Amino acid sequence: MTVKEKGLLHELREALKSHQVTTNATVLEQHGKDESYHHPFSPDIVVFPENAEEVSKIVKLAGAYNTPIIPFGLGTSLEGHVIPYEKGISIDFSQMNKILEIREKDFLVRVQPGVTRSQLNKELKKYGLFFSVDPGADATLGGMAATNASGTTSVKYGVMRDQVRNLEVVLASGEIIHTGNLAQKSSSGYNLNHLFVGSEGTLGCFTELTLRVYGIPEHILAARAFFPHIDDAVEAVVSILQAGIPVARVELVDDASMKQVNLFSDTDYIEKPTLFLEFHGNEAGLKQDVAFMEEIVSDHGCEAIHFEEDQAARNKLWDARHNLAYAYIHGNPGKKMMVTDVCVPISELSGAIRAARQKLDELKLTGGILGHVGDGNYHALVMLDLTDREEVQKAEVFNEQIVEYALERNGTCTGEHGVGAGKMKYQEREHGGALQVMKNIKDALDPSGLLNPNKLIRKAKGEEE
Amino acid sequence: MTVKEKGLLHELREALKSHQVTTNATVLEQHGKDESYHHPFSPDIVVFPENAEEVSKIVKLAGAYNTPIIPFGLGTSLEGHVIPYEKGISIDFSQMNKILEIREKDFLVRVQPGVTRSQLNKELKKYGLFFSVDPGADATLGGMAATNASGTTSVKYGVMRDQVRNLEVVLASGEIIHTGNLAQKSSSGYNLNHLFVGSEGTLGCFTELTLRVYGIPEHILAARAFFPHIDDAVEAVVSILQAGIPVARVELVDDASMKQVNLFSDTDYIEKPTLFLEFHGNEAGLKQDVAFMEEIVSDHGCEAIHFEEDQAARNKLWDARHNLAYAYIHGNPGKKMMVTDVCVPISELSGAIRAARQKLDELKLTGGILGHVGDGNYHALVMLDLTDREEVQKAEVFNEQIVEYALERNGTCTGEHGVGAGKMKYQEREHGGALQVMKNIKDALDPSGLLNPNKLIRKAKGEEE
Incomplete structure (x- = not known):
């Protein structure tokens, strides 16, 4: 620890209560990683503020010591957002949970x-x-x-x-x-x-x-619809949206991912490309919407639909969907997760998913396709052995190809995970001249560049991680 | 016209086709006003670009001559947005209409x-x-x-x-x-x-x-519901929203404004406080929603509901609503319109409208209350004789009181009309320290301050209009 760091640590301990400031190695390590394949890197100090005034004090001290700060929630980001590659203070917000x-x-x-x-x-x-x-x-x-x-x-x-x-x-x-x-x-x-x-x-x-x-809607009806092929499932979604059926949820899970669901979530769902659907509304309207949806999915070769009306079965269905990434992690011990996250115009969704599935098979990577297909947002989830350089490289090329496909069609490199460290390399390609506008805003609001530096916006002087 | 202006005019005429650049007095005058009570002020030059490249040339020339530019659509703004109080070039986009x-x-x-x-x-x-x-x-x-x-x-x-x-x-x-x-x-x-x-x-x-x-929704049903008192109408809206009925439109028109509607739109609607409603959905769902809505409005003293199922009657209803401001203008020749535009949390809407209606009556101003009450956004529309100083001053105090009422309850001074010239005075009160962040963004993206200057963000050096 440098003299400067010691001074900062001392002042932080003066400003907060002593248990709110730590350099404990285990705690530092916990704040140096997220849920992704991005390599970990520990902060110098972790602080646990209890209110805005304390956060303000921390930020002012960080400014005085020219030290980066990185806000930290639960570390569930997927693109290295919370990893302090430039070192500094990780601000853990877990005590501000009211x-x-x-x-x-x-x-x-x-x-x-x-x-x-x-x-x-x-x-x-x-x-x-x-x-x-x-x-x-x-x-x-x-x-x-x-x-x-x-x-x-x-x-x-x-x-x-x-x-x-x-x-x-x-x-x-x-x-x-x-x-x-x-x-x-x-x-x-x-x-x-x-x-x-x-x-x-x-x-x-x-x-x-x-x-x-x-x-909470008056009536909720959830369903699982099985298709012979992933293409049919995606095209059914596109038809449902274009028919104007006000679907509340429509999630795609491919056959490989359905296997993971069953292994992890104690379910015995059919292991075929599946749409998880949900409808919210009044009873009469919902009945009419669902009947129309059934017609459409049947036109697209749907083999069966199972409805879940009671809340326990519905919760089980959505828990299974929510835990899918954890199912993959659990089923692949020692491996790390890379998740692509492009979003494309809905008319381009079938083609995008078909291309992704083909490449995943060609490259023989372990993973599956899933996602929020109603928004045109899908994920290819790949489990990686980080010591296997060839596999990691293949996965990176795969990710890049998926992003390139989306950007060529006026989509975005990230529908919901964000840029973090992992998607910075696509920002120039995606935003063009608008990236300079973003940089100008960053410079105007954070002139010293200490707020989560080198995330989302790349630092000027070639100081990239 | 100064030498500088002559130089700019010459260069604009070189850069564009000659009919795209004018200093014709009538055209200047047309580009020096909007639909509100804000006093007119003509630009130096009006240009009619046909594509982005031409707009870029105009903006570059304006920069070279340190001359303000003001984008102009159809001049329907209500807070003086398009009025070039700092002079300069009005960019009329009417030729870019494809x-x-x-x-x-x-x-x-x-x-x-x-x-x-x-x-x-x-x-x-x-x-x-x-x-x-x-x-x-x-x-x-x-x-x-x-x-x-x-x-x-x-x-x-x-x-x-x-x-x-x-x-x-x-x-x-x-x-x-x-x-x-x-x-x-x-x-x-x-x-x-x-x-x-x-x-x-x-x-x-x-x-x-x-x-x-x-x-376009499968089924649309419009309705007019009449209430004995404006309070009942507003409280019915709050109950409809809180019951979770997915209303597509819910507009309040007070009795004074219903009179204007009938005079202008060749309708014979009952001249009582009225809700104009519309529902979009499938037939069965809509029926259930509407039945629920009828129960609620009846609980709030609704005297009658008229439904409009066919498209012609629906169009007439909404045209009448859309033309309400023009109805007031038409019914008050020689007068100018001031429209308040606050938006408040829905729980504060009844109180806000009651207070506004009382003040309007107390001050004996000509006008009415109407608005998008489903969003908590309502307008008090006042017709002013701009030569009657006392009336104008009363209206200004009225507007300020309405804004103050909204801001005290964490609302906003403008729900949809924007800041322009007229609402700048409330920005500090509404945004506090965030106003400086907005100024920093403005300075970062428009360092010379030539883009619609002294609108939304007040100029630094006390150069206000």
């Missing part, structure tokens, strides 16, 4: 950033409400806002960005601002809510979030 | 900024599609994106910001960038789409927009 206010009548909640989505939903259930965004991980809401996460219900309820009404943010200067208000819509000033959502800790630290929630 | 591409299967369209919403909808109808955002004016889509416009359907389909997938933007430097892609969702880079939407020409000029469109 649900502060439920404005039932306004369908709004105010939470601290360390609250997880399941924690919030458990509380909301008492009010007949739910929070819609559901990535696979039980991530923190602060982390989900930082990456603009989404999930199985985004096709109906939108992504994280659509739910954020207001953020309390600690800026690089240590100043605390609010980015929005409680109104349903606003045309007042630049839209800072949507700029900060998805900024991955590079523009400020979130210390409070006001989020939109929804009433 | 629908460039309809990606039917992707529910996307690509248009030039001068296309109007009715022009787009006329074309989309051939494909069974529609564009949802419908402000009262038949505004241009470029202008609607610039102010983040919304309308009667935003309660279901969202505001302008929710529809914009990609923008082609000419920056202050003259460089042409793209802010998005065609994917349904993206977590790649900072969200420039939503930053540029609502930026009111202060960050760049839009030269192309890719917008989300929707399938």
Whole structure:
């Protein structure tokens, strides 16, 4: 530890309570990794603030010592977002985990950033409400806002960005601002809510979030539809969307992934390409929607549909889907996960998935295809032995080919996981001249470049990791 | 005309075709006003570009001559957005009015900024599609994106910001960038789409927009519900929303405004506080929703509901609603319109409208209350004799009180009209420290401050209009 680091550590301990600041090797290691294949790298210090004022103090001290800071939720990111490759202070938000206010009548909640989505939903259930965004991980809401996460219900309820009404943010200067208000819509000033959502800790630290929630639907019906071939399943989805059926969830799981589901989740689902569907609405409307959907999937060769009406069976179905990445990890001990995350216009989805599946087979990689096909967003999930250089290289080429395919068709390199460290190399190709606008914004809001440096926006002087 | 202006004019005429550049007094005057009470002020020059390259040339020349530029659609703004109080070049986008591409299967369209919403909808109808955002004016889509416009359907389909997938933007430097892609969702880079939407020409000029469109619903049912008192109508809306009925439109029109509707639109609607409602869905679901809605409005004292099932009657109903501002203008010759535009959390809506109605009566101003109450956004519309100083002052105090009421309850000073010149004075109060962040962004993207100067963001050196 350098003299500078010692000085910073001393000042942090003065500013916070002593148990809130640590250099314990195990804790540092825990804050040096995420759930992906990106190589770990430990921070110098981990701090556990309890409120915005403490976060402000930390950020000011980091500025005084010219030290990077990296916000940390639960470390469930998939592109190395939380890994402090430039060293510095990891700010762990786990102590800021209170649900502060439920404005039932306004369908709004105010939470601290360390609250997880399941924690919030458990509380909301008492009010007949739910929070819609559901990535696979039980991530923190602060982390989900930082990456603009989404999930199985985004096709109906939108992504994280659509739910954020207001953020309390600690800026690089240590100043605390609010980015929005409680109104349903606003045309007042630049839209800072949507700029900060998805900024991955590079523009400020979130210390409070006001989020939109929804009433639990009157009726919910879930279904699993099996198809002979993945192409049929994808084309059925495209037809369902184009028919205007208001589906609440429509998830694709290929046959390889259905095997993992059954192994991990104690289910005995048919191991064929499957659509997991859900419909929300009133009873009569839902019946009509489902009948129309059945017609469409049958036209696309659907072999069988199983409906799940009661809540326990529905929960089992969606838990199985949510745990799919963990199923792969569990089924491949010692291996690490690489997940592609492109999103394409819906008319390009069939072709994109067909090409990905073919390449996955050609390269003989272990993995499967799954995803939020209602949004045009799919994942190819590959399990890697990081000591096998050839396998890692093959997987990287595979990922690059998938991204190139999507970008050629005006899609995006990341539908929901974010840029982090892993997707920076595609930013120039995807954004062109707009990347310089992003850099100008970063420089304007973080002039010293200490907020999660070298993530999302590459540093100027060739200082890349 | 100064020597500098002559030089600029000469160079503009060299860069464009001669009929695309004018200093004709009538044309200047037309580009020096909008539809509001804000006092007119003419630009020096009006230009009519035909493509992005020409816009880029204009912006570069303006930069070279240190001359402001003001994008102009149809001049339907309500807060002086398009009025060139700092003089300069008004860029009229009326010649860029082509629908460039309809990606039917992707529910996307690509248009030039001068296309109007009715022009787009006329074309989309051939494909069974529609564009949802419908402000009262038949505004241009470029202008609607610039102010983040919304309308009667935003309660279901969202505001302008929710529809914009990609923008082609000419920056202050003259460089042409793209802010998005065609994917349904993206977590790649900072969200420039939503930053540029609502930026009111202060960050760049839009030269192309890719917008989300929707399938025309299988069934549509419109209704007018009459209430003895405005409070009952508002409380009925709050109950409908809280019951989770997926209403597609719910508009409040008070009794004073119903009189204007009948005078202007050749209707004989009952002149009582009225909700204009619409439901979209499948036949069975819609029937159940409407039955539930009828129960709720009846609990709130609704005196009668008239349903409009056929398209002609529905169109008449919504045309009457859309033309309400014009009805007031027509009914008050020589007067100018001031429209308040706050948006409040839905739980605060009853109180806000009650307070506004009381003040309007106390002050004996000519006007009414109407608005998009499903979003918590309502307008008090006041007709002013601008030569009557006392009346104007009363109206200004009225507007300020309404804004103050909304801001005290965490609402916003503008739900959909934007800041322009008229709402700048509330920005500090509404945004606090976040206003400096907005200023930093403005400075980073428009360092010379020539893009629609002194709108949305106040100029630094006390150079306010």
